[in-house]
Amino acid sequence: MPELPEVETMVRGIRPHITGRKIRHMRICQTACKPLTLTPPAQKLTALVAGRTIERVERLAKRVVLVLSDASHLAIEPRMTGLMLLSDPPSVQHLRIEWQLAGAGDYPSLWFWDRRGLGTVTHFGPGQFEQKLKLGQLGPDALLATIDDWQTICHATSRPIKVLLLDQKRIAGIGNLYASEILHRTRIHPETPSDQLTADQIAGLRANTVEVLEEAIRYEGSTLSDGTYRNALNKSGGYQNAHRVYDREREPCSTCGQGSVVRIVQAQRSTFFCAVCQPKPKRRRPKRNRR
DNA sequence: ATTAATGTTCAGAA
């Protein structure tokens, strides 16, 4: 499930316990039938990582990044069901990778757990990270994007704003859950063509994106009904109780009290919104009305 | 047996 707030929670959870510690061994667990996508493949990857010290732990969009002592980077992408854990995995058979840490510390190992196994782990040599991933693949981070960034992003396409919010190449970190929450709070209909948004709406979008994501981080992320998402110590998040529209189809809108939450499908993903709070945009007046 | 699920990517068509 992890979107930006869940990945940020993972990073904050593991950072104090693994920063400055040396990776004695990176072990690919044999319990899972199908292996994760590892780049480079397992043998080469484990050799590159062994013996390195973890200098820093950072979040890049929806990835956890370990910065290693040789200036290389290890990027872990949890995708749908991946978790970074220090202890207490929800199940043993879905443990995929163990980083055994040297020296004294509260936890002997860092783990990657992934039920569906869609996650990826990618190693970047010194200098490759910025070039190949940071600059090449991702738009500005959703917590850092300026109004100018947002203006440029929205003006560049006629795609529906909900679909644009999910495009990591344009704006990085927002996923399906938070896209619905952000648009509801900004009172924008999810099918609005992005290039028809007014300057005020775009400013609101930026402000509410930061507000929703920071609030979700304070709650340590959203654990949905399937219970998959957990923090580094296998504790649930709390933000699911604060969702105003996501997964609340047919419930009355908590904001206006008038409408009820409806579900539509955009780009094969569920979108939740309130038709009263988020009315369909009026069609643009054609220019022929000028005299 | 069928469907949907927080993410990403690719091929192919309009």
Add this chain to the structure above:
DNA sequence: TTTCTGAACATTAA
């Protein structure tokens, strides 16, 4: 060139 669709990856629960 842009946009959209469907499928794929693999697993589980309703």
